[in-house]
Amino acid sequence: MKKGEIWLVKFIESKSVGHEYMKDRPALIIESNKQIQIATVVTIMPMTSSTNKYIDDIAVKKDLKNRLNKDSLIKVYHVISFDKARFIHKIGEIEFIVMAQVEEYLKKHFGL
DSSP states (O other): OOTTEEEEEEOBOSOOOTTOOBSEEEEEEOSOHHHHHHOSEEEEEEEEOOOOOOTTOEEEOOOTTTOOSSOEEEOTTOOEEEEGGGEEEEEEEOOHHHHHHHHHHHHHHHTO
16 A cells, blocks of 8 residues: 555445445545554545535546546545555556645645
8 A cells, every 4th residue: 555546445334424435435545655554544535436526626537547437536625544454455546746736735624
C-alpha cells in the first residue's frame, strides 16, 4: 500500500447513517508512506462514479494508470481511516496532478 494508490475497500457493511458510504468501493490512499508502514489503519478518501459533484470533489477520468471502470469523483469531505484488513486489492494509481489537488484540498480542510 502506498500514498496515491487506488484500492477497493470494504466500507461499512451494515446500516449507514446520513451520508456514510457503504459496500465495496474504490478509495484513494492519502496517508504518507511512512505512516502506512507503522500504523494499523490507513487514511483514505472514497471515490464514486456518481455525477453528484460537491464544490470541492475532484474529478478523475478513467485511464490505464488508475484502471477505474468509470470516470469518478474523489469525495474529499469523507476523509476516513480503516484497518488494513478492509483493503481488498489494489486497482491502480492516481496521476501526480490529481494527487497535488488532493493535497491542496487537505490544507484547506485542516486549515494548514
